[in-house]
Amino acid sequence: MADITMARLQELTVILYAVGLVFYFIDYLNKDKVAHRSAFWIVMAVYVLQSAYIVLTIIETKRFPVLSLVEGIYFYVWLLIALSIILHLFYKVGHAVFFLNVLAFTFMTIHTFAYDQQHQSPIGEALISELLFIHITFAILSYAAFAMSFVFAILYLLVYKILKKKKWSKQFNRLPSLHQAIIGMKVSIYTGIPILLVSLILGVRWAWIALDDWTIFDMKILGSFFLIAVYGMVLYFNRSGRLTSNDFAWANIIAFLFVIVNFFLGSKLSQFHFWM
Template identity: 25%
Template sequence: MITQDWLTDAVLYIYALSLLFFVSDAASGNRSARKVGTGLLVFVWVLQGVFLLVLLVDRFSVPALTLRDYLFFVSWLLVSASFILNRIVRAELLVLLVNVVGFAVLALNLIERNRQKVELEPWEVARRLLLVHVGLITLAFAVLTITAILGLMYLFLHQRLKAKKWSHVMSRMPSLEWIDQYAYRAGLIGVPLLLLSLSTGTVALLLDGSPAKLLDEKVLFSFAAGALYIFYLIRRLASLDDGTKLAIWNLLGYALLVTGFFVSSLSSFHQML
């Protein structure tokens, strides 16, 4: 067993099995495998939803959050996003990649580790702002993860087309124009969420009388990521760069965001496990 809990282990294994069926569909166009994979993924999504409701009820009266809680919600959001993408666009490989990331996040979440908590500020206004901040940054992270996946797909497809190396996998991918357009649209959603989360977190720190915590490494990396994402959106809107450069700007912004998320810090504001 991975987690010493048969139910959470079952969720992880079913999720992995659903990915195998999606891989079969992406590799050979096996529609039956896609239907089975989708059915298993729906089951995983329902179980995750139940776990999430239990988690929310458990945390409702306790102003504390762990990294495991955060990652669990991100994984659920990515699975939800994959269903939406599967319904509105024909991009099987994108759906598969989103679910691969969602599975990785869930697996990381379920690995046993010490549970250090994020103690929210005692002042009620600051506490509520921090709750809003956590919710917004979680949504932003999920949306920008999809944006980064699209950026990787763009670079891969562009390189293969430039080298004139066609493969069956490429036939399962949307066009470069489609990828660029939807990466931009996802960025238009994710970046404002990121900026709102940073603004609410900043206000909470100021109300708490702790402006020095704005120099925390995670805060600085997050602000740098926000600035780079704004630069990316401006360059995309003004058509100042080609698709390859835009994809690189997109991925650099995500790299800063992820680096800030995992960087070591002694700050009580961002001390997650």
């Protein structure tokens, strides 16, 4: 009965979110205040339903649901929607909110299709610890930060194209300035790198304590260090003047593709990262 309730809750959330995105798209095209307000409140309802699902899962499993790939994706979506709500309420960057929700909905769809395949991590309950929980949570937080840099990079290129062609539209006033988009990219990367580094340190420490058979050359670990190196180089080349603002935006987009690859493919190739 509980599984059926959870499944129905999932379906309702996806349907509501799809409706919310339709309203956001209408607002994106026509600058419609009613559609904009409706989209926001629908997304708020989605966020409440997601939070309820997480709470019900905690009650049922007696742990925070981030210990499998499917759970990790869901928590990632929850974070992206939370970021979109914060941006809507405090920063008034409507297009960033729209693109962030498109990204979140994509991951929610992936989660929904994978829901029936969800299973308990084979490492066993005995090895689940607070250290592991913090490691996984910090990793997902860093992915959310990198998603923000990706969204601001898209917005920068969009504004740059509009300014270059000098074709204004009613949506233009709701776009961030080029400077705001650059700042958004930089702040997101400055936030994501240290959080991912802390996650790696905690993860390696947990593996050292809890696992008998593991290697630092695991694909997931190498992929995470590679992500830190990639984003670090993007920042360095931008600060040294080797990456112009336009190239900096493209570098952020390419770097986020590596985040996606590491999130999914890295887990498949890893020897012990069964959960994310």
